Amino acid sequence: MLSASSQRRRTYALLPPTLSPNVLLGRGLGAEKAEIFPKLQYENVPKNGAAFLRGKGENVWSSMSIEDLGRACMFFLEEAQKGDKCRLRLRQNGYYFITAFDLSAADRTKAWEQRLYAQRLISTPEVQVKTIEEIGARFGPFEPVLAASSSLIRADKLRKLGWDPVDFDWVRLVQEAPGARC
Numbered sequence: 001m002l003s004a005s006s007q008r009r010r011t012y013a014l015l016p017p018t019l020s021p022n023v024l025l026g027r028g029l030g031a032e033k034a035e036i037f038p039k040l041q042y043e044n045v046p047k048n049g050a051a052f053l054r055g056k057g058e059n060v061w062s063s064m065s066i067e068d069l070g071r072a073c074m075f076f077l078e079e080a081q082k083g084d085k086c087r088l089r090l091r092q093n094g095y096y097f098i099t100a101f102d103l104s105a106a107d108r109t110k111a112w113e114q115r116l117y118a119q120r121l122i123s124t125p126e127v128q129v130k131t132i133e134e135i136g137a138r139f140g141p142f143e144p145v146l147a148a149s150s151s152l153i154r155a156d157k158l159r160k161l162g163w164d165p166v167d168f169d170w171v172r173l174v175q176e177a178p179g180a181r182c
Helices: 037-048 066-080 105-118 132-139 142-148 156-160 170-175
Strands: 018-021 023-025 052-054 060-065 095-098 101-104 128-130
Touching (some): 018 066, 037 142, 060 066, 101 105, 105 170
16 A cells, blocks of 8 residues: 555646747648638628728737747747757747737728729729728727737747748738738
């Protein structure tokens, strides 16, 4: 029979490094081609009949291609395989922001407008300016948050390890077709 003291077990929590992208653009190469944040705004443009902005569209979001995110994941795996020479940090220091470029709402919206107008999904090439109240009344409570906010991050920690994005052609990523991608 085992004594109570010999039955004790230690439990460890593994907190692996985490990659945190902001806005992902493009279709990617995998089977699942779904996008989160920009997709909602992109789908609301045809409902409105025209592309629209809150104010001048000066709010900016850090962005990157889905392919660069895949490259960063491979970089993480390759670094993790280095054993004792692995430079990735764990726990509270293991959070890595990842981005390639900053993109204003105005630039992204103009690119959507060009694509959707060329596809005859909207009736005008003009970008409309709306108030937060108009956007909320027409599209619900979440859209004004997206239309009015900015989110800037930097990939400094990851770049110090040697990772760099390679895909900076945001117009291609925004206008990529087919699909409700932006």
